[in-house]
Amino acid sequence: MIKRHHHISMYTKDLKKNNHFYTEVLGLRRVKVSVNQNDHSMYHVFYGDTLGTAGNDITYFDMPYVADRKPGTNAHHALGLLVKDETVFDYWQERLKKFGFESEKKEYYGRSVLEFRDADTLKLILFSAEGETLPPEWEPWTNNDIDEEYLILGMGPVQINVRDKDKMVDMLTGIFKYDIIEDTREHAILRAHKNRLTGEIIICEREGRIEVQGRGTIHHLAVQTDGADLHGVDEMLKARGYRTTGVIDRYYFESLYFREDNGVMFEIVGPDARGFTADTDESELGKKLDLPPALEEKRDEIESGLTPISDWTDQ
Template sequence: MIRRHHHISMFTKDLKENNRFYTEVLGLRRVKISVNQGDTGMYHVFYGDTTGAAGNDLTFFEIPNIGAARRGTDAISGIGLLVPSYDSLFYWQERLDKYDVKNEGIAEYAGRDALVFEDHEGLKLILINHAGGEIPDEWSPWSENEIAKAHQILGMGTVEITVSNKGRLVSLLEDLFGYTLSFEDGEKALMQAVEGEVFGEILIQESSEDKERPGRGSVHHLAIQSAGRSLEEWDRLLKEKGYVTTGVKDRYYFDSLYFREDNGVMIEIVGTEARGFTADASVEELGMRLDLPPFLEEERDEIESKLKPIEEWT
């Protein structure tokens, strides 16, 4: 019922440093520059593979006056990124050292070899050994960077969510969304959207810590993609179970709806079909200019007047 992760969205204080880290250090492609459709004075920038295919995109909202996050529970607490092999982890450890990015060394994470580190704003990232496994046909790792081809980031893997009530989230993912419980061990549970695949995997950790206070480097929401059920049907099913939803939203590049699960973590469900980021830009021109959905295009002059010029942070 769920195909895989679609994207994940975070807060950043400074797009210039954010852009440098994700394009230069990690070698991802900036695939779309747009705005927060609910607050058009705020940039919304997407990084991913060659076309920004579903399951690749790390997206950021820039809030220049945002404070520091206070880490805690009831929040998305880590983002896994797949790399091709065990050797890739050593390659990336050396690269992170080169850029003075602290890491925890190669160790096991959710049953796989991995390298855990934080970005420049404290966002936890986990490079996960995909061990030569297949990736979705539409994924195309970005190669116009200095990353060795054998070690390029492939796409999103395990997403870590820390909650005060693990059982409620496990039940929701199993009973409504059709996730499979891969393993459960005390305070941890590993859920898979597609059994045996890491592309839609969620690691749930239970914690009695205080609730996280969002800030720079914290995650706003995780988006998952429906495998067949319409958004209208998801909306009905969620409301029947007592959840409050936003209703279906037209984001132009895709349609989606949002809700908060029982611990308060925001989840977005993306529809089965999507225009994608080449709807208004060629593959060659992705991420080079401000793209606006048609329903905001008539406001372009006003929107641009409120934004820092792109050339000042790219």
């Protein structure tokens, strides 16, 4: 029922540092600059591959006055990124260090990974994609100083910490038909498709205080349906007792939001999407403020309340 991850959205306190990290350090493309459609006073910036295809988009809401988050449970915890194989970890350790970011090779649920944090303290984990069949539409961004063999390829596993692991497992398997790859007392590994890291979720049972959102918080993980009608998904969720937003037209795609039993937010994206070139030529992606048609008539008002793009980018 679920194809793979679609995107993931976080909070940044310093958009200039955030933009530098994802475009200059990690070498991703700033593929779309828009606004939070629920709060037009803040930018919503997307980083990803050449066209910002599904499963690549790392997005941030610009919140300069947000406090530091207070880590805890019942929250998305870490984002995995895919690279060619483990041999590139040394390159990334050296590159990160050159830009002032420390990293650590470690074992992570039976796999060798490279772990580090971004400019907003979000935990990022590099996973080897060796042996993986990656989506054919993914096109890593090459207009950077990174050799092709070292490029970030797309999103991988996402870790979520919750007080009640089994409730989340039941929801993901019962409604969305995720496969259980591993299930222990303390953690479970689920995948949208058994042999694909591009839809893997690692659920860890953790006691303690609930995380207080702030800088670097993962607001939600978005997953994309594999042909399922969003209105039908909405009905299924409501029948199981979940409160949803109903289907929302974001112009670039349609989606709905809900919180599972631990309070963790998910976004479910429909199978069809216009994509980011719906309103911008490929060569101009990420260079100007793009607004969905419903907000275009408010452009002057919206732009007047935003920091000019030139103030936080190199353009």
